[in-house]
Amino acid sequence: MSYFGEFKDLIQEGDLALVWISRDNIKPITVDSKEFFNTRYGSFPHRDMIGKPYGSQIAIRTKGSNKFAFIHVLQPTPELWTLSLPHRTQIVYTPDSSYIMERLNCGPNSNVIEAGTGSGSFSHAFARNVKHLYSFEFHEARYNQAKEEFEKHGLINIENNVTITHRDVCESGFTIKKGDVTSNQFKDDEEYVNLEANAIFLDLPAPWEALPHLDTVISKDESVGLCCFSPCIEQVDKTIEAMEKNGWINIQMVEIQSKQYESRRQMIRTLDDALERLRDIKSHKLEGVARRKREFENMINEEKKLDTNANKIDKKDISTQTEKPTSKKAQNNRPIIAKTKFNPFGKGSRVREGDTNFQWKQVSKVETEIKSHTSYLTFAFKTITNTRDEELFQKELEFTTSKPSSHKK
Numbered sequence: 554m555s556y557f558g559e560f561k562d563l564i565q566e567g568d569l570a571l572v573w574i575s576r577d578n579i580k581p582i583t584v585d586s587k588e589f590f591n592t593r594y595g596s597f598p599h600r601d602m603i604g605k606p607y608g609s610q611i612a613i614r615t616k617g618s619n620k621f622a623f624i625h626v627l628q629p630t631p632e633l634w635t636l637s638l639p640h641r642t643q644i645v646y647t648p649d650s651s652y653i654m655e656r657l658n659c660g661p662n663s664n665v666i667e668a669g670t671g672s673g674s675f676s677h678a679f680a681r682n683v684k685h686l687y688s689f690e691f692h693e694a695r696y697n698q699a700k701e702e703f704e705k706h707g708l709i710n711i712e713n714n715v716t717i718t719h720r721d722v723c724e725s726g727f728t729i730k731k732g733d734v735t736s737n738q739f740k741d742d743e744e745y746v747n748l749e750a751n752a753i754f755l756d757l758p759a760p761w762e763a764l765p766h767l768d769t770v771i772s773k774d775e776s777v778g779l780c781c782f783s784p785c786i787e788q789v790d791k792t793i794e795a796m797e798k799n800g801w802i803n804i805q806m807v808e809i810q811s812k813q814y815e816s817r818r819q820m821i822r823t824l825d826d827a828l829e830r831l832r833d834i835k836s837h838k839l840e841g842v843a844r845r846k847r848e849f850e851n852m853i854n855e856e857k858k859l860d861t862n863a864n865k866i867d868k869k870d871i872s873t874q875t876e877k878p879t880s881k882k883a884q885n886n887r888p889i890i891a892k893t894k895f896n897p898f899g900k901g902s903r904v905r906e907g908d909t910n911f912q913w914k915q916v917s918k919v920e921t922e923i924k925s926h927t928s929y930l931t932f933a934f935k936t937i938t939n940t941r942d943e944e945l946f947q948k949e950l951e952f953t954t955s956k957p958s959s960h961k962k
């Protein structure tokens with residue numbers, strides 16, 4: 554089983570762990586007892602994490618204050634990796650990848666082709682769920698980075714359920730043979746890899762160029778699913794044309810719009826509330842005008858008094874005596890206005906959500922920050938061998954007809 558799919562209880566030296574700072578700030582670390590995880594709130598020693606269960610909260614005292622700063626140390630999963638990985642390209646996020654795997658019937662018997670590998674976001678999700686992933690990337694640096702990462706994460710290991718190949722799939726197709734730049738370990742008598750793919754995912758700028766190469770590497774005896782991931786509708790149009798030309802059927806285009814809803818109560822505001830609010834604003838306005846007038850008159854009076862006194866004192870004392878009323882002083886003279894009672898339109902004292910003195914209705918609030926790379930997903934299916942296996946069919950028929958029907962009385 555791959556490292557990403559292997560659950561462990563305790564954090565250990567050398568582990569790849571994900572540090573959760575906030576929902577949109579998750580950082581990967583390799584646990585090393587001599588290292589620190591630095592944040593703007595302070596440094597978290599890795600040694601404080603070792604031996605603690607995954608999911609633990611680690612706290613430190615913040616610099617120069619008596620407060621605490623917290624992080625949580627989590628075990629990597631494909632979903633968390635997607636949120637924390639170093640981006641080398643645009644990536645596929647979980648709302649899309651989970652839907653695609655479901656539509657392509659991915660499971661423990663699936664052999665999947667993925668092109669291109671990019672940042673390996675989707676590769677991690679595929680690797681956990683399928684029998685074998687064949688991933689292709691034509692950018693040399695990205696191929697090397699992804700290969701190294703897959704090895705480190707245990708995706709390319711003894712069980713070997715991921716193969717990554719350096720290849721331009723539009724030009725050279727998907728066949729993997731001895732001598733190719735690939736992570737595949739060929740046996741002595743092996744010349745080719747028999748891909749027998751039954752699910753294909755193409756995240757390429759021109760999937761219509763790669764599509765004609767698929768027939769030689771897909772499984773012949775079952776329905777094979779294909780999904781092309783393209784941001785522009787013009788690309789979708791070209792892809793559909795190529796799918797139809799190459800015998801792919803049941804073509805359907807889908808776009809995932811992921812939204813999260815939060816259920817909460819909202820106060821019901823009536824017309825009477827609105828009228829009361831308007832009266833409130835009007836009275837505040839009048840109070841304000843009267844107050845400012847009073848403050849101005851006070852200031853003039855103070856100045857007059859000071860002028861009279863100034864005639865009686867020495868010149869050298871002037872600087873200490875001529876202090877005009879400051880705004881602070883004016884503020885101190887301000888009449889204390891009684892705190893307004895709650896108004897249901899915003900300002901005023903706070904009311905706890907659901908307070909039984911008010912009326913509430915149930916609403917849903919949309920969270921806008923869910924990450925998803927908006928692209929069109931074009932699905933199609935193909936079965937190469939459509940001829941009936943007569944022998945198998947007869948056997949099935951005999952078996953079905955020989956069974957006593959549960960409907961017969």
Ligand SMILES: C[S@@+](CC[C@H](N)C(=O)[O-])C[C@H]1O[C@@H](n2cnc3c(N)ncnc32)[C@H](O)[C@@H]1O
Pocket residue numbers: 642643644645646668669670671672673674675676689690691692695720721722723724756757758
């Ligand atoms: C958008 S990224 C894929 C992101 C990936 N699905 C993920 O979730 O991280 C597209 C990748 O396809 C690669 N690519 C583009 N054309 C290719 C081709 N003809 N053959 C192989 N890889 C190709 C690019 O180098 C790039 O890394």
